[in-house]
Amino acid sequence: MYGSAYLVQVSIGGQEFQVLLDTGSADLWVVSSDCTTSDCQGIATFDISESNSLNLTSTDFHLDYLIGSVTGTVGTDTVTFGPYEISSQVFALASNTTGLDLSGTGYSGILGLAFPAEASIPSTTGRTLVENIFASLNDTDRFFAFKLGSNATGSSFTIGQLDPAYANTTSALTYTPVSSDGSGYNYWKLPLQSLTINSTTFDLSKSRVKGASSPIAVLDTGTTLVLGPTSDVDRFWQSVGGARKTDAGWQVRCNRAVIVGFVIGDDSSRKEYVLDPADVSWDENTAQGDWCMGGIQGNDGVFSGDWLLGDTFLRTSLKHHIQNVYVAQRVFASNQSASIGLLGTTNATSALTQFRQTRGDDSMPPARVRAHAPNHNLTGADACGIAVSCGFVFGVLLTLVWYSCIEWRAKKRRMY
Numbered sequence: 001m002y003g004s005a006y007l008v009q010v011s012i013g014g015q016e017f018q019v020l021l022d023t024g025s026a027d028l029w030v031v032s033s034d035c036t037t038s039d040c041q042g043i044a045t046f047d048i049s050e051s052n053s054l055n056l057t058s059t060d061f062h063l064d065y066l067i068g069s070v071t072g073t074v075g076t077d078t079v080t081f082g083p084y085e086i087s088s089q090v091f092a093l094a095s096n097t098t099g100l101d102l103s104g105t106g107y108s109g110i111l112g113l114a115f116p117a118e119a120s121i122p123s124t125t126g127r128t129l130v131e132n133i134f135a136s137l138n139d140t141d142r143f144f145a146f147k148l149g150s151n152a153t154g155s156s157f158t159i160g161q162l163d164p165a166y167a168n169t170t171s172a173l174t175y176t177p178v179s180s181d182g183s184g185y186n187y188w189k190l191p192l193q194s195l196t197i198n199s200t201t202f203d204l205s206k207s208r209v210k211g212a213s214s215p216i217a218v219l220d221t222g223t224t225l226v227l228g229p230t231s232d233v234d235r236f237w238q239s240v241g242g243a244r245k246t247d248a249g250w251q252v253r254c255n256r257a258v259i260v261g262f263v264i265g266d267d268s269s270r271k272e273y274v275l276d277p278a279d280v281s282w283d284e285n286t287a288q289g290d291w292c293m294g295g296i297q298g299n300d301g302v303f304s305g306d307w308l309l310g311d312t313f314l315r316t317s318l319k320h321h322i323q324n325v326y327v328a329q330r331v332f333a334s335n336q337s338a339s340i341g342l343l344g345t346t347n348a349t350s351a352l353t354q355f356r357q358t359r360g361d362d363s364m365p366p367a368r369v370r371a372h373a374p375n376h377n378l379t380g381a382d383a384c385g386i387a388v389s390c391g392f393v394f395g396v397l398l399t400l401v402w403y404s405c406i407e408w409r410a411k412k413r414r415m416y
Contacts, residue, residue, distance in 0.1 A: 006148055006155060006221060006311075007107050011080035012091060013051030017044050017108040021157075023188050023329070024220035024308070026119035028079070028129050029061065029092035030109030031102065032072060039068075039097040044108045046093055053078045053087070061092035063120050068099030074121050081111075082159070084133050090126030110222075113144070113329075115185040115338075133159065134331065143330030145341075148221065148315035166326040166343065173328055173341030176269040179216050181209070185338055188329055189305050192217035193270060196261035197239050200369045205232050207306050215306040217264065219327065219340065223310030225282070230298035232373065237294060240280075241367025250294035252281045257355055257362040259348045260296075262313065273325055273344040277355040279312040 007018045010028075017030050033045040048054060059074040072094040079089035094109065102108065113130050116123060127135075134142040141160035145167075149155035156163045167173060179189040191214040195202040207215045228236075233250065237243040240260075242253040260280050261272040275295070283292040295312035302308055314325055328341035356362070 005105055005107065008081075008111070008157070010111060012046060012089075013054050013077040015044070015046055015050060017046070018106060019109045019111045020105075020107045020222065022110050022112045022114070022220075022222040024114055024218065024222045025110060025112030026114040026116055026128055027061075027063070027092060027110070027112050027121050028089070029063075029070060029072065029094050031097060032093040032095050034093075034095045035097060037096055037098060039100055039102045042103045043106060046108075048093075051077055055088070056093070057125060059122065059125055061094070061121060065100070068097065068101075070094045070100070071096045074125055076126060079129065081129065081133075084136070084159075086129065086132045088126065089129060089132060090121055091129075092121060114187050117184055117186045134333075139333050142332060143328050145326070145328035146221070147326050148311060150315065162328065163326075166345075167328075170328065170341065173326070173343045174265065174269050174271050175328075175339045175341040176265040177337040177339050179209075179212065180337075182211065185331075187304060188219045188340055189216050190219070190264050190340055191215070191266055192307055193263040193265070195236065196259075196263065196272060197236070197369050198259055198366065199261075200371060201263075202236065202239060202369060202371055203373045204306075205229055205373045209304065209306065212306075216304075217262075217307040217309050218302070218305035219314065219329070220308045220310050221314060223308045225294075225310050225312050226296040227299040227302055227308040227310065228296065229306060230300050233296055233298035235370045235373070236296060239367055239369040239371075242362075242364050243294065244291070248293075249297045251288070251291040252294050253362070253364070254281055254283050254290055254292040255356075255359040255362045256281050256364065257352060257359070259352060262309070264342065271342070271344065273313075273342060274346045274348045274351070275313065275324055276346055276351045278351075278358070279315075279324065281359070282312060283359075 005020055008021055010017055010019050012030060031040050031043065031045045033047045035045060054075055054077045056073055056075040061072045061074050063070045072092050074090065074092050076088045076090050079086045116128050116131055119128055137160050144157060144159050145162050146157045147155060147163065147166055176190050178185055179191060193214050194204055204215045209216045237250045240252065240258050242256040244251050257277055258280055259274060259277060261274045263270060263272045265271055279295045281292045282295040314327065324346050326343040326345060331338045
């Protein structure tokens with residue numbers, strides 16, 4: 001399977017790297033020149049001898065992913081990211097990576113922008129990059145906003161201001177407090193009330209997250225597709241029709257025309273965000289004859305949230321250049337809640353028209369929507385730590401690099 005990645009340039013100790021930016025993890029790491037595994041071949045690596053400001057510690061760094069792992073050593077160095085320069089920024093030098101396909105994707109590490117509670121680098125060693133940048137900003141400017149594009153010049157990320165190409169004022173977005181487990185924030189999580197299929201409500205299973213009154217969705221730029229509980233996803237594709245389940249996941253007829261919405265937010269901010277049909281029937285280098293990869297797949301390995309909303313929810317579609325959402329994520333130094341602002345930008349009528357013009361007419365009749373989820377009794381023991389890695393966006397109006405034909409893996413953080 002294939003996917004997309006959003007990369008940006010960062011300078012560490014005067015050396016330039018393309019790193020994968022990730023709302024689903026919190027650590028900054030790059031590959032060291034000491035790495036000799038096949039994962040590290042053909043990419044830029046950090047040369048310890050070339051930095052006069054590097055300070056290596058005795059602290060080990062280790063991350064396990066659902067597919068792959070990283071080990072190395074924690075250090076500090078001067079990091080430049082867009083207009084920001086942070087001296088003695090903590091990061092990790094990876095001496096070994098396995099299964100991450102770095103050489104195939106062309107990036108040298110990951111820059112995570114989740115909350116510090118999920119950082120694998122101990123907080124006693126130093127603050128995360130986003131913490132250090134936000135510390136220099138006024139309280140009202142402590143946010144970042146992004147639009148994930150469909151090509152190398154169609155993305156943006158801003159800090160402390162919105163991109164006027166998409167929104168001129170924060171009031172244009174609908175804000176929802178980030179869901180917390182009561183002990184603080186870990187991931188960028190929102191309540192997901194339901195889905196819709198051609199305007200028909202599609203109920204979801206009860207949340208596995210302790211204390212959550214509705215399913216919890218994690219915004220994750222590092223996951224290509226939308227991932228949800230297998231039982232819900234199976235029922236979803238049965239409701240869409242024209243779909244089949246294979247060893248590689250759900251496939252759907254490439255011309256299957258369906259409008260899918262995600263109803264997100266709490267009582268005051270509840271709103272539906274509609275996907276381009278091309279992100280539901282995903283044909284970007286994945287089509288097998290008349291069959292395309294489903295943009296929504298089942299994965300029961302997501303534990304701290306119930307759903308991961310990846311790039312097929314967040315980005316602009318490749319074929320139609322229709323942007324699904326514009327996103328702003330903010331924190332405060334005061335006691336105000338962290339929040340996520342969303343601006344839905346997909347017009348369902350025009351998106352469906354473009355889809356049919358590109359894919360052809362869908363002659364299959366609509367399927368019966370299996371609207372009601374089975375009544376499962378889940379307990380708090382089902383809650384665990386979430387796991388994600390890969391893909392984010394950053395810098396003041398930095399242009400992101402978009403790559404297609406990258407092997408898609410739902411890489412998640414350690415499962416213990």
